[in-house]
Amino acid sequence: QVQLVESGGGLVQAGGSLRLSCAVSGRTFSIYAMGWFRQAPGKERDFVAAISRSGGSTLYTDSVKGRFTISRDNAKNTVYLQMNSLVPEDTAVYYCAAERTGAPYTNPAAYDYWGQGTQVTVSS
Numbered sequence: 001q002v003q004l005v006e007s008g009g010g011l012v013q014a015g016g017s018l019r020l021s022c023a024v025s026g027r028t029f030s031i032y033a034m035g036w037f038r039q040a041p042g043k044e045r046d047f048v049a050a051i052s053r054s055g056g057s058t059l060y061t062d063s064v065k066g067r068f069t070i071s072r073d074n075a076k077n078t079v080y081l082q083m084n085s086l087v088p089e090d091t092a093v094y095y096c097a098a099e100r101t102g103a104p105y106t107n108p109a110a111y112d113y114w115g116q117g118t119q120v121t122v123s124s
Contacts, residue, residue, distance in 0.1 A: 002026040002113040004096050009118030012086055016122070020081040022096030022115055029077035033099040036070060036081045037108055038092035038120075045095065049081060050104030059104050063089070086122045093117040 008020040022034070035050035049070040050059045058070055069082040079096060097111035105111070 002098060004098060004113055004115035006094065006096050006115045006118040009094060009120045011121045011123065014087055014122055014124050016086050017082070017084045018086065018120060020083065020094055020096075020118060020120075022079045022081075024077045024079070024098060030074040031100070031102060032113075033102050033104045034070075034072060034079040035097045035099065035104065035106075035108075035111055036079075037095045037097060038090075039095070039117075040092040043092075045108050047106040047108065048094070050099075050106065051079065052104050053102035057104055059106060061106070083120070086120075088122045088124045091120060091122050093119050 003025045005023045012018055033052050036048040037045050038048050039045040047061050049068055051070045051072055055072050067085045072079040095117045096115045098113040099111045
C-alpha cells in the first residue's frame with residue numbers, strides 16, 4: 001500500500017511563497033515519477049509539475065514556469081513544490097501523485113497513487 005501525505009499549504013498574500021511537501025511511504029520511492037496537480041472549486045484537476053524517478057527530467061504547466069520548482073529527495077522519500085510569486089489564480093487544493101513507470105506525465109490518468117491534498121489560498 002502506497003501512501004502519500006501532502007503538507008505545507010496555507011494562506012499567503014499575492015507575491016509570497018510556499019513550499020509544499022509530499023511524503024511517500026509503502027514502496028520504494030525512487031521507482032516512481034511524481035507529479036503535482038491542483039483543483040480549484042468547480043474546476044477539473046489540472047497538471048502543475050512533474051519529475052522523473054531520477055529527478056533528471058521535469059515538466060511544468062506554462063502558467064507556473066519560472067515561478068514553481070519541483071524537486072525530490074529520494075533519501076527522504078519526499079517530493080517538493082517550491083512556489084514563488086504566488087497569484088490569486090494559484091488558489092486551489094494541491095495534490096501529489098505517484099506514477100509507476102518512472103516517467104513524468106501531464107495526464108492525471110497516468111498516475112497510480114494520490115494524496116489527500118493540501119489547500120493553498122492566495123489573497124490579493
